Amino acid sequence: MKLKKSIYYIFATLVFAAVTNQLYAQQKDTLATKTEVVNFKTAVRPIGYGNQQKSHTTGAISSISGDEIRDAFNNRIGNALMGRLPGLTIRQNGFEPGASSTTLNIRGVNTYGFSNAPLVIVDGFMADYDQLVPEEIEDISILKDASATAVYGLRAANGVILVTTKKGKIQPLAINFNAQYGVQNPVSLPRFLDSYSYAFLLNEGRRNDGLGELYTSDDLQAFSNKSDPINYANVDWYDEVFRNTAPQSNYNLNFRGGTSVVRYFASLNALLQDGLYKKFGDENEESSNSKYSRLNFRSNIDISLNKNLSAILNLGAAVEDKRNPGELTTNNTISLLDRIAPNSFPVRLANGSFAGTNPLNNPVGDLLSTGFSTSNSTTLQASFRLNQLLDMITPGLKASAAVSFNSFYSGLSNKRKTYTRFSTGAVATPFGQNTSLVGTEGVQSQWNNNALQASLTYNRVFGKHDVSAMAIFNSDYYLINKAYPGTNAAGNDIPYKTNGVSSRVTYVYNEKYIAEFSAAYQGSNAFAKGKRYGFTPAGSLGWIVSNEDFLKGSKVIEFLKLRGSYGFVGNENIGGLRFGYAQRYPFVDGYIFTGTSKLSGITEGQRANPDLTWEKEKKANVGFEMNFAKGFGLIVDLFQNNRFDILDRPNTTIPLILGYNGVPETNLGKVKNKGLEATVSYQSNQSKNLQFHFNAQASYNKNEIVFSDELTQINSARTTTGMPIGYGFGLEAIGFFSAADVSDNTIARPVGLVIKPGDIKYRDIGGPLGLPDGIIDDNDSAPIGNYNLPDWTFSFQSGVSYKGVDLNLVFQGVTGINLNLSGNRYYAFQNNGKVSEIALKRWTPETASTATYPRLSSTDNNNNFNRFSTFWKRDASYVKLRSAEIGYTLPVKTLKRLGLQKTRVFINGTNLFSLDHLDEADVEALGGYPALRTVSLGLNLHF
Template identity: 85%
Template sequence: MKLKPTLYILSTLALVTVANPLIAQQKDTVTTKTEVISFKTAARPIGYGFQPKNYTTGAISSVHGEEFRDAFNIRIGNALLGRLPGLTIRQNGFEPGASSTSLTIRGTNTYGFSNAPLVMLDGFMSDFDQLVPEEIEDISILKDASATAVYGLRAANGVVLVTTKIGKIQPLAINFSTQYGFQNPVSTPRFLDSYSYAFLLNEARRNDGLGELYTSSDLQTFSSKSDPINFANVDWYNEVFRNAAPQSNTNLNFKGGTSIVRYFASLNALVSDGLYKNFGDDNEESSNSKYSRLNFRSNIDISLNKNLSAQLNLGAGVEDKKNPGELTTINTINLLDRITPNSFPVRLANGSLAGNNLLSNPVGDLLSTGFSTSNSTTLQASFRLNQVLDMITPGLKASAAISFNSFFSGLSNKRKTYARFSTGTTSTQFGQNTSLVGTEGVQSQLSNNAVQALLTYNRVFGKHDVSAMTVFNSDYFLINKAYPGTNAAGNDIPYKTNGVSTRVTYVNNEKYIVEFSGAYQGSNAFAKGKRYGFTPAGSVGWIISKENFLKDSKVIEFLKLRGSYGFVGNENIGGLRFGYAQRYPFVDGYIFTGTSKLGAITEGQRANPNLTWEKEKKSNIGFEMNFANGFGLAMDVFQNNRFDILDRPNTTIPAILGYNGLPETNLGKVKNKGLEALLSYHSNEAKKLRFNFNAQASYNENEIVFNDELTQINKARITTGMPIGYGFGLEAIGFFTDADVNNNAIARPIGLIIKPGDIKYRDIGGPLGVPDGIIDDNDSTPIGNYNLPDWTFSLQTGVSYKAVDLNLIFQGVTGINLNLSGNRYYAFQNNGKVSEIALNRWTPETAATATYPRLSSSDNTNNFNRFSSFWRRDASYIKLRSAEIGYTIPASALKKLRLQKTRLFINGTNLFSLDHLEEADVEALGGYPALRTVSLGLNLHF
């Protein structure tokens, strides 16, 4: 299904999570604030602690683990699609075990190294993509300065807070859930068969002035499929991939406790088969494609006495991945996209694998070249002591904690070669049959340790509510191979950060809120004397619904205005590590005698002792409102001004100085602004028929304020003043006609013979800034946004009647483009195949209606596949991300089984898309196919 302009109307759906007000508590003249335990009912994570929802002045959005269990995804990041306003998620691949997610909060704020947010798991920096919903209590994103300032030099890109489940004082509760289903490709490339390939290749060669390669007899044989050996017609995707692959997920967890010990334990097993056919069943020296993961978590809270408690959190994960051939599919899919359907059959008549000297056989590669496996282990552990210090003053508490995170991934390759044979009367052998040879290695390895000391104070003095927090945090992570999200590919020098953070909140008469927060933090990424910086922030809030003129309102239950302003930083700036120190790399020296060279050193890239982190000024204004009839409304408007972005001084430092590499300097500036809004409704829970919805929308708009870029002949190529990631390419203005070809006044690339049906581009400018009759890089102009969408929006809705419930999540984006490239879209390029996109090619007969250029058998890289608006597509979409229908069996029917609750359900993910793209799935133009999953599940609660 395809989307029309209604997408842009839907994108205006309004609208940062509605904060349900707390029920006011009666307070004595001097009392201690009631400790908040339940986030779901009374508090929200704010960074190094919790705060009552109605007293938060920062821009924070949260989602509970139970709310995204309906999304059957291997990576938890994908399950968050459409659930948190301000969070944009990009799926990096779909292959089980080889996919990942990229998160950005409030769009793109820097053109520097990283826009990735800081992720904190149970108070410590960590990864969370391998977790499962069953072990997560909630996930929150911190977006403005008030919420993020306590994280100092790591906060500019926003913060993701992940809290795992803990035990409670209750009888033992056992929950078991299992689901089993199938995943299948949303779409696969639509390549043409051998007859169409040969027919169109003849046409392409005629267009190039070459003779036809296939005779009419050849075409007839291809069409009749009478000689499948010498006139092969192979659908290589069908030979390698199957239509569906199984996937299962099973979870068992325990929760309970007493006043002495509270516990939560969880065990989860996930198995996902890849879409490859089961080549391991046909050859014991190959393997089937399979990914599996085992997650374990144990969180224990022990009261050592009435004032002292200890928490021990342990989380572990073991991932295993196996594939025939190579570990990932990239090389196989590249071959499938290139190899023509008539290159050779899969096998010859005698059963031998076919092939030639230029191309291997994809089936042979997966069946007879061995297999690869990887195994990774993750350990996340933290230990914390909590001490109540009421003996000093009521409301004072202290805690100290240590954490240890480690990740190790090993790789094992079992490789061999195989013989393949050409077709024809005299068959030629290519390659040899060899035995398996194994190699073992480390893919990646890291460790991350931290220590933390925290002091909190919460008191209420009549109408005065005071909260304060101070925390010291010191951590480092050590990279031995590679660590995603850093600018190092292996280093034995740890990344070290120290800092002190504080937050003070004052609430007067439960109506007026003032908060100050900040951090003094330093990083060993910078020179001594330049390592530490201060990041302050202030915020205010006004709970208007507490005022007399609204206090007795029967329409508005809760209304709060809030605003914040402050400074934060981003230490992950990229560039050369320790760029403040001058390097003198070894190079080849001079020859003094004979032919041997003596080693020498030379001055490397010029050092900059004044390197510093990126800095950002954040401002935010928002409101939250609840209505008595179940509606909620919230909105935030923000602006971020990032500066000191790492850049090359291309114009600031003249080239005449002769540096061997310009120094990296903090010159760049970016402005980013936008809004987030949410509209929600929840019907009366006491009714048999219940309904709820949550409509969210986010808008981001950024601009490069300064980028010290090279001087451009064409002013349209200047990136300053443009959004980050905006595409610069040629503007296509149709196809050349016969008249155009013979008109030398029409611009064209130098040295290229233009023919009717070639793409024609607009001549924008030459050395003098005026059209020069030549198409080259100087004619590039802004042609589209290829970075992140301007608008993201979602609709979460659910309805239930008695024991039946239905939940749906729609998510979409607008204001983003994509670019078609490669063999799937470029006909006959790199001696490749041709797909359906080329059927509407330019010919003299279709000149008025053609949407594809004339066919050519050569790699016409100077004109055909230039980065241009011709290959640009609108990447806007609306997708049904998840749908689930369930039935809860009445408890009375389960009394003999001692079950408290049993629920059967069917759910699906990525079920359909409304978009403008005809050629492929909008999220998978190339590589492994995007996946759709449908599964049947069962929940048992004892």
């Protein structure tokens, strides 16, 4: 609460200063607002450690403004970027409020090592981006090739994401208020069968196992007519725990303006989101409603101290609060809901007590009577920069110095208790005890990231010669004060330290020919002395063909630029044992000399590798950009990345006869990744009442493991070398066993299992040279599908406006990827679990020719059933309507009477529908918290 009060105080102070400054501006400056049309040749693009005229860039860079992603009503920026930037692949890791995250990959994956995560830079420094809101973002750019990323040295191999927050402008005070309120509902929920169907199918499974039926015909009748809901329960546990809709709202107030002396931007944003749990906190004060909230604050101030010296102070903060009944996340509750059978017991007995058994908790009782959990996290981002013009030395020279402080803290509070539940039947057996709430507090995670920068930049035009140069020194450290519970925090008390210098030189001749060289010399304390520093150079060329005489004045081609780059970058985040270059001697149990006491000893740990180094990558890229036919645009890029020195276990190059206690990790692996990206866009004449625009994007990438020092396989098809990273290796299902197959001993089957008609049959390729050997085991695994990232990612964004009405749509899709069904939602009766609709198409002697599901079994020891195989493989391709928004802007005459510059009302929807091949669930949420659809109503006010 102290932090919130501080934010409110700072915000109020800043608003007062802004208003005071505006009064001063009205006295000193005459300013007029106007609509600017961006000129392509003078527009600038973030290129890392600075900006560059867009027509002069030779790197592969894609950008989007913060205003363009405001129509995606999400609590994470990563989700809002889906389908917006070519070359950026995004996976949403869960949908639970406050517990979701996104995985971002630039141009697919390039290593099978520890990390493919791109480097994220916010306002020039490493920082977290996912908690930012669109209203505080000026633009987001992704740097993809060596020309664009080489200045980031040993952190650039996975690409770079640049986030620039909004700054003040020389303009009158502009106040914007945005409000949005909507409801979320699950896209789909698991479709489990009721008690009658469960009992009927379980009897069938037991008969298939040679066991007696568990339920009589009278039992089945009681389940069917629901005459005894206590002893013959029929509970839809998801319906008891979850509600159909939950509210979500977002409110933003921001100020922007300034004079030639002071320019400012300030923003306050509040996001409120309820979880799908029912309001258990309203029923019991010792429980809690499911809620998530986030408060974002930003204050960016730019002050001209004199005509040559300016100062920039950027402050940003995000405060998150999450609470749930029971445990902090829904993971364990959903796992129980997926397992507990509908007839296990009712929610409550006739006397109102909670029902339950010894091995199974009551989900409703757990959420009402075991207390609640809360977490609070604070993210702070602060940077201060001084810019000094050095025109007195030479025109175009500028010096800059900056410091950054970023921190994150997350605390956890648990209020826990237990309760008593009772079995059904004539004698209600109690399980558990009623206790009082007991609180525990702790730290979930905490880190600090501080950095220093100093730079010199030079920009000068000499007739036909345009020269720009940059040199920058950067030093930063990252310290994890406390790791997440259960993780290995060894070495985390020592900061991750990086120092380096970077440079870039760009030369443009006659606005036609462009040459650029960039490089970094950077070092990390992750490696041994003498091995810490590396040089990462890159060069690129560009040719603005449209400025040549033979294309000047063309009525078709308005702008055409060819470009190419080649360079060398690195990735220091290689994983493995930290400080693996140093030999370790861990303590172990020693010897007993007298009595029972042991004297501790030490032993040689994993063998050190003093030559440990970072991953390295050679990047090549060619592409072109063009504008043509009065409104059309086309951008195409082809690329190839060759990654090497990937950390790997030397399974074949170091023989076991050497007797190492832990084979040293070695830089051995190699991966090749190549692909293409294309963007086609159109913008109609903006002076017309009827306007139309679209942007179609497609990205393709395919990687291959060139070398992995893996063990020699009996079946060469199990070798990962030559295959894409993350490719699935499993059995090939070739139907179901028939009665004739079961009696035919020449048909391969798993060793030690009794195969029956209706079991899954697999192809036998497990012998030497891929020949049959008569048994089914792990040696029969072969490549069966891509379970990592899609081969193709595509999107289509379009909009139309007529006078005050506008409509915008964003479609996004992927293809060339698979998923695997597993767990209680798809495996009938596994772990004494329930059964879903997928089992209705099971194999029986009568349905043998049409069955799509194996015979039912009530036991868990049929390992033939749930093997990773093509039987459970599904095509994960989809096309989704990510967002749709229709709005209306009120006429100007009406607004002026109210003192408004612009007012817009709109209806927005996110994740509205999906076209895919999956019948069993949403393609992005096979398990866990359900995928969410949101429909909202919003209002924008501009003063």
